[in-house]
Structure formats: structure tokens, C-alpha cells
Amino acid sequence: DAAAQCRDETDPFPVTLTIEHTRAIDDPEGCCGGSPELFVKVFVDGALTCTLGPEGSSFSYDPSSGCNFTIPPPYGSVAIELQLWDDDDGFGLADDHLDISPLAGPNLNFRYNPRCNRVTDDAEAGEIAGCSAGSNSMFCSGSQHEARGNGDAGDGRGFVAFTIEPTDGRSPLNDDLELTALEVIQVTPNADAAVHDKATMLRAR
DSSP states (O other): OGGGGOOOTTSOEEEEEEEEEEEESSOTTOTTSOSOOEEEEEEETTEEEEEEOOOSOOSEEOOSSOEEEEEOTTOOOEEEEEEEEEOOGGGTSOOEEEBOOSSSSSSEEEEEETTTTEEEOOSSTTSSTTOOTTOOOGGGBSOOEEEEOOSSSSSSBEEEEEEEEETTSOOSSTTSOOOOOEEEEOOOSOTTOOOTTSOOEEEEO
16 A cells, blocks of 8 residues: 555654764874773764764774664754764773864764755865765765864874664655666676667666
8 A cells, every 4th residue: 555655744754873883093092091992972953862882892893773863844954963982981081082073173063954865064064075065966865974083183083984864765755756676677698797889778666
């Protein structure tokens, strides 16, 4: 029943931000502190929404779960801030704050628009490479993004790679089309290769 697939546009829209990889480029612990215990804080519109980790000690960390949150109707863009930290609570010390912004300050700031599944660096041009405000680049939609701190703030440089997308893969609006499958059909001697300048048909679903 196609009607059963329609979203109630008065419901909050679910989004998942996944931290694919983080890394401490510089050692925040110093010569005798051991390996860092990295964790990520995710802020949505200024509110702390998720804390991912720590899950052990290592200079690299791939969180085992994503950060799930919702965007209320009418599904406008939201401000996202990522912070990378090293947990030092077990030693009675303050946590180390790593720099993951290529611009001024340690935190990575950007906006996410669920209507077009797009990331832009509205806060400061250059936060998300190639995704300035108003960009229509396909790279800014549904792709993995990376950022590396320049070391101008915090307790050493860090690196983060992340994706952000609708939790269920659907648009927040019912009148949008969703491409679920695309087939390229061509009669060729080799089923694994397409032939240049030969008639080709696309079948979309």
C-alpha cells in the first residue's frame, strides 16, 4: 500500500550522524600519559545531543554507534558542532580538547539541511571543504566528510571523518521522489563491461 509509506509531515524527522573515524594527530597525554581515550561530543542547535565514547585507549577511535536525533517540522537546517576530547577523568585531570577545525578554534561547525540531505559550512567558509553556503555540489550530500585541526587551539591536533543522513533513507517530504534502484541495460558480448557508443537503456525504480 503506497499510502502506508507516506510520512506524517507533522512528525519529527529522524537523522543519524555517524563518526566513521577519529584520530589524535598529536599526543594529548604527553610523554608519560599512555594512549588517549578519545570521545566525541555532538551538539545540535547548541544542545549537547550525544557523547560517543570513550571505548578503550588508542590514538584512533571508531565509535560503535551513531548519534540519532530528530528535526521538528518544517524540517529546516540545523547547526551541528563536533568536539573531540581525550578522557582524563581517571587521573583526576581535566579532559584534553583536541582541535579538529581547519579554521580558528578547536570545534567543527556546520549546518545540515534534511530537505536536500546537504552539509554546508555556513558558520565559517572553509570548515567543510567544497561545501560553502548555497553549494549544490553532490559531494555535500550523503558523502563522507573529513576535517583536520590546524593546531591553533586546544591540546593538540585531531582528525574526524563523518557522515550524516536520514535515519531511514527517506526524504522528510512526501512529494519527493526516492530512487531505490538504477539498472544500466545494454546488449554486449561481455556482461561485465559496457560498450562505448552503443544503445543503452536505464531502468529506474
